[in-house]
Amino acid sequence: MKRAILHKGFALVDIFQPCVSFNKVHTFKWFKENTYALPGDYDPTDRALAFMKAIEEEPFPLGVLYESSHRDTFEDNLRVYAHNRAPLHTRSVDMERVKGELLKRK
Secondary structure (H helix, E strand, O other): OHHHHHOOOOOOOOOOOOOOOOOOOOOHHHHHHHEEEOOOOOOOOOHHHHHHHHOOOOOEEEOOOOOOOOOOOOHHHOHHHOOOOOOHHHOOOOHHHHHHHHHHOO
Protein backbone atom coordinates (compact mmCIF):
# COMPACT_ATOMS: atom_id res chain seq x y z
CA MET A 1 0.00 0.00 0.00
CA LYS A 2 2.88 2.34 0.78
CA ARG A 3 4.30 1.82 -2.69
CA ALA A 4 0.92 2.67 -4.24
CA ILE A 5 0.57 5.82 -2.14
CA LEU A 6 4.07 7.00 -3.06
CA HIS A 7 3.55 6.22 -6.77
CA LYS A 8 3.03 9.34 -8.89
CA GLY A 9 -0.11 8.50 -10.85
CA PHE A 10 -2.76 5.79 -10.76
CA ALA A 11 -2.26 2.76 -8.55
CA LEU A 12 -4.70 -0.12 -8.09
CA VAL A 13 -4.29 -2.14 -4.90
CA ASP A 14 -5.94 -5.54 -4.66
CA ILE A 15 -5.81 -6.86 -1.11
CA PHE A 16 -6.14 -10.53 -0.21
CA GLN A 17 -7.36 -10.73 3.37
CA PRO A 18 -9.17 -13.63 4.99
CA CYS A 19 -12.23 -13.00 7.11
CA VAL A 20 -11.49 -15.14 10.13
CA SER A 21 -14.96 -14.62 11.61
CA PHE A 22 -17.23 -15.76 8.79
CA ASN A 23 -15.24 -17.27 5.92
CA LYS A 24 -14.51 -20.87 6.84
CA VAL A 25 -13.32 -21.74 3.30
CA HIS A 26 -10.67 -19.11 2.51
CA THR A 27 -8.76 -19.33 5.78
CA PHE A 28 -5.18 -18.30 6.59
CA LYS A 29 -4.14 -21.83 5.63
CA TRP A 30 -5.91 -21.51 2.25
CA PHE A 31 -4.16 -18.19 1.58
CA LYS A 32 -0.74 -19.66 2.39
CA GLU A 33 -1.38 -22.62 0.10
CA ASN A 34 -2.94 -20.63 -2.78
CA THR A 35 -0.80 -17.48 -3.06
CA TYR A 36 2.87 -16.76 -3.67
CA ALA A 37 5.07 -13.68 -3.54
CA LEU A 38 6.48 -12.54 -6.85
CA PRO A 39 10.20 -13.29 -7.00
CA GLY A 40 12.76 -10.52 -6.51
CA ASP A 41 13.80 -10.66 -10.17
CA TYR A 42 10.23 -10.18 -11.45
CA ASP A 43 10.06 -7.20 -13.87
CA PRO A 44 6.93 -5.10 -13.13
CA THR A 45 7.56 -2.97 -16.25
CA ASP A 46 6.87 -5.93 -18.57
CA ARG A 47 3.25 -5.24 -19.50
CA ALA A 48 2.60 -8.54 -21.25
CA LEU A 49 3.96 -10.52 -18.31
CA ALA A 50 1.87 -8.42 -15.91
CA PHE A 51 -1.29 -9.29 -17.86
CA MET A 52 -0.38 -12.98 -17.72
CA LYS A 53 0.18 -12.75 -13.96
CA ALA A 54 -3.12 -10.87 -13.51
CA ILE A 55 -5.13 -13.75 -14.99
CA GLU A 56 -3.28 -16.55 -13.20
CA GLU A 57 -5.42 -18.82 -11.11
CA GLU A 58 -4.35 -20.66 -8.01
CA PRO A 59 -1.77 -20.00 -6.82
CA PHE A 60 -2.35 -16.26 -7.05
CA PRO A 61 0.66 -13.93 -7.34
CA LEU A 62 1.17 -11.27 -4.67
CA GLY A 63 3.15 -8.09 -5.16
CA VAL A 64 3.43 -5.28 -7.68
CA LEU A 65 2.27 -6.79 -10.96
CA TYR A 66 2.75 -3.73 -13.15
CA GLU A 67 4.31 -0.28 -13.10
CA SER A 68 4.27 1.88 -16.18
CA SER A 69 7.16 4.06 -17.16
CA HIS A 70 6.72 7.68 -16.15
CA ARG A 71 3.85 9.47 -17.83
CA ASP A 72 2.40 12.84 -16.95
CA THR A 73 -0.41 12.68 -14.43
CA PHE A 74 -3.80 14.31 -14.92
CA GLU A 75 -2.72 17.24 -12.74
CA ASP A 76 0.51 17.67 -14.74
CA ASN A 77 -1.61 18.47 -17.80
CA LEU A 78 -3.92 21.05 -16.19
CA ARG A 79 -3.14 24.71 -16.84
CA VAL A 80 -4.42 25.65 -13.39
CA TYR A 81 -1.40 23.87 -11.89
CA ALA A 82 1.16 25.08 -14.44
CA HIS A 83 2.56 28.04 -12.50
CA ASN A 84 1.40 27.34 -8.98
CA ARG A 85 1.66 23.83 -7.56
CA ALA A 86 -0.06 24.81 -4.31
CA PRO A 87 -3.36 23.04 -3.57
CA LEU A 88 -6.39 24.92 -4.87
CA HIS A 89 -7.93 25.35 -1.42
CA THR A 90 -4.90 27.37 -0.24
CA ARG A 91 -5.02 29.90 -3.09
CA SER A 92 -6.74 33.26 -2.91
CA VAL A 93 -9.95 33.68 -4.89
CA ASP A 94 -11.08 36.81 -6.73
CA MET A 95 -14.76 36.63 -5.75
CA GLU A 96 -15.73 39.55 -8.01
CA ARG A 97 -14.35 37.65 -11.00
CA VAL A 98 -16.22 34.50 -9.92
CA LYS A 99 -19.48 36.47 -9.59
CA GLY A 100 -18.90 38.01 -13.02
CA GLU A 101 -18.39 34.58 -14.59
CA LEU A 102 -21.54 33.23 -12.92
CA LEU A 103 -23.65 36.18 -14.07
CA LYS A 104 -22.47 35.69 -17.67
CA ARG A 105 -24.03 32.22 -17.72
CA LYS A 106 -27.58 33.34 -16.86
